[in-house]
Amino acid sequence: MKTFVRHAMTLLTAFAACQAGLAMAEDYYWVGSGDKPAASASDQKVAAPAQQACAACDPACASDSCDLGNACCERDPLLAINGFVGFDSFKGISDFALQSNFGAVAGFNASVPLFSLAERGFGWQVGVSHGVYDWDGRVGLNDGSGQQQTFVTTGFFRKAAVGEKLSFGLVYDWMFNENWGVASTSPTLGQWRGQVEYAVSESNSFGLRGALRDNTAREGVEATFDDTEIAALISNRAISHAEFFWHHQFESKADSFLWIGGTQDDRLNEDESLCNIVLGASIEAPLSERLALYGAGEYLHPTSTAGVVGSVEEGFNVSAGIVWYFGCHAKDRSIHGTYGPYMPVANNSTFLVDQSIYVAP
Numbered sequence: 001m002k003t004f005v006r007h008a009m010t011l012l013t014a015f016a017a018c019q020a021g022l023a024m025a026e027d028y029y030w031v032g033s034g035d036k037p038a039a040s041a042s043d044q045k046v047a048a049p050a051q052q053a054c055a056a057c058d059p060a061c062a063s064d065s066c067d068l069g070n071a072c073c074e075r076d077p078l079l080a081i082n083g084f085v086g087f088d089s090f091k092g093i094s095d096f097a098l099q100s101n102f103g104a105v106a107g108f109n110a111s112v113p114l115f116s117l118a119e120r121g122f123g124w125q126v127g128v129s130h131g132v133y134d135w136d137g138r139v140g141l142n143d144g145s146g147q148q149q150t151f152v153t154t155g156f157f158r159k160a161a162v163g164e165k166l167s168f169g170l171v172y173d174w175m176f177n178e179n180w181g182v183a184s185t186s187p188t189l190g191q192w193r194g195q196v197e198y199a200v201s202e203s204n205s206f207g208l209r210g211a212l213r214d215n216t217a218r219e220g221v222e223a224t225f226d227d228t229e230i231a232a233l234i235s236n237r238a239i240s241h242a243e244f245f246w247h248h249q250f251e252s253k254a255d256s257f258l259w260i261g262g263t264q265d266d267r268l269n270e271d272e273s274l275c276n277i278v279l280g281a282s283i284e285a286p287l288s289e290r291l292a293l294y295g296a297g298e299y300l301h302p303t304s305t306a307g308v309v310g311s312v313e314e315g316f317n318v319s320a321g322i323v324w325y326f327g328c329h330a331k332d333r334s335i336h337g338t339y340g341p342y343m344p345v346a347n348n349s350t351f352l353v354d355q356s357i358y359v360a361p
Contacts, residue, residue, distance in 0.1 A: 080329065080340025081110035086294065086321015088131055090348040093274065094181025094236070094355050096312050101147065103133030105319070111341040114156070121161060125171070126154040127345035139182065147184075150176040151351065153193075157342035160199065167336050168196040173211070173346035175238075181355070183234050187217035191238040191351060195343060199335050203249045209259070210242030211350065216268075231360040239352040240264040243278055253333045254285035263300075268356035274313055277301040280349055284323065286330040295320040298349040317348040 084107055091100035107129030114122040134146035155171025175189045191214050197207025216237040243261025250256070258281045265273045280298030287293060302313035323330070327340065336342075344350070 079112055080325070080327045081108060082323050082325045082327075082340060083108045084129075084294070084321055084323045086319055088133075088317070088319040088348070090315070090317040092181070092315045092348070092353055092355075093313055094183065094185075094353065096182050098139045098182060100316070101133040101138070103131050103135065103146070105129055105131035105321070105347075107151075107345055109153075109341045109345050111157075121159040121164075121167075122156065123159070123340075123342070124154075124156050125169075125341040125343060126152075127341065128152050129345045129347065145179050145184075147177065147179040147181075149178070149180065149348075150174075151346040152176075153343065153345045155193075155343065159336045159342055161336075165199045166196070167199075167205075167342065168194070169343040170194045171343050173351055175346065175351050175353075183221050183232075183357070185217075185219045185221065185234050185236065187219060187234075187236040188215075189217055189236060189238050189351075189353065190214035191240075191346075193343070193346065193350060197245070197247060201335075203251075203335060205247045205335050207245055207247065208242065209245055210261070211238065211240060211352070213238035213240045233358045233360070235268055235356045235358070236353055237268060239274060239354050240266070241278060241352055243280075247335065249333060249335050252285065253331050254283060255333060256283040257281065263352065268354050270356075273303050274352075274354050275300040275315070276303045278352075280317075286333070289328040289330055290325050292323045292325070292330045293321075294323055296347075296349060300352065315352070319347065319349075 084105075086105055087102070088105045089100055089102045095101065107127060109125065109127035111123045111125040114124055129151045131149045132146060133149065136146075138146065152174040153171050155169060157169030157171075158167060160167045171193050173191050173193055175187075175191075177188070178186050180186060191211045193209075193211040195207060195209040197205045199205040214237075216235055218233060218235045221232050221234055241261060241263040243259040245257050245259035248256050248258075259279070261278045263273045263275050263278065265271065267274055278298065278300055280296070282294070282296035284292050284294040297318045298316060300315035302310045304310045304313050325340075329340065
């Protein structure tokens, strides 16, 4: 509970500092729907009225106004929820050089406006995903069972309106594991994650994203090899990392990201970094007002030279699936993203893990 309170207070403090800084600006505003800017009247910022009726809007979507050309609209652009399901495959240092992990993942990501700050683009988000891997068993101390993994992400964000440049977010991620890796441990790990981007055009922006590790999880493991009992202490913790990214939006409203970066030179019980290059890409392409396809991949190039050690330390994550927008805003995109959450739910591309094993003499 103390850890949770500490994290919550840190998020609130950071949010208050950002809000205080933006309050000094005089020329920003929040677009309430599509590309209709707010207009000033008697020093009160009000949304400009729709120019035409919403005859094309989907009756299933409660709405007072709509974006012309879109089939759906929503009263509050920040109040949104989307669900996703797909396949996922990843490998990390906990898997040694023996195997990768293939499975299915499902989850949701939701956001709510921060009261009067919503007009400035501020919102709070929370998301959860759960994955089940290695359905037919795996190589490890508990080889008859698969592994399960849950991510929880929550924090605040600020999305730029049309005509503005700066968007950012700060969240905290939890990773809960069961029967994880070759050692079949169940560590619970945490990290801080942030992202900031600057739009240079209506279809391109550049930015930085990264994560700062938090706790270390340690777990004792006992095993028998060739009639010899072995006791070991397994330590796991998140890896601090940072990447530079390019965000591009196509005319079809498909969103793509390309990133490259590296990890901190501070491993568990070692001084060098686990990986010297982090390279990845992702894309989400809307098929309708509610449905979109997504795909992503990332590769972690190990610091060690090619060989046994290099094959143990390399990592990757590949995923693909569908996203369902309950607010039917899959096509309501700008370079600042869709309506709703700004940061994605943590996954094995954004939550990197280091591991060390101490075998008792």
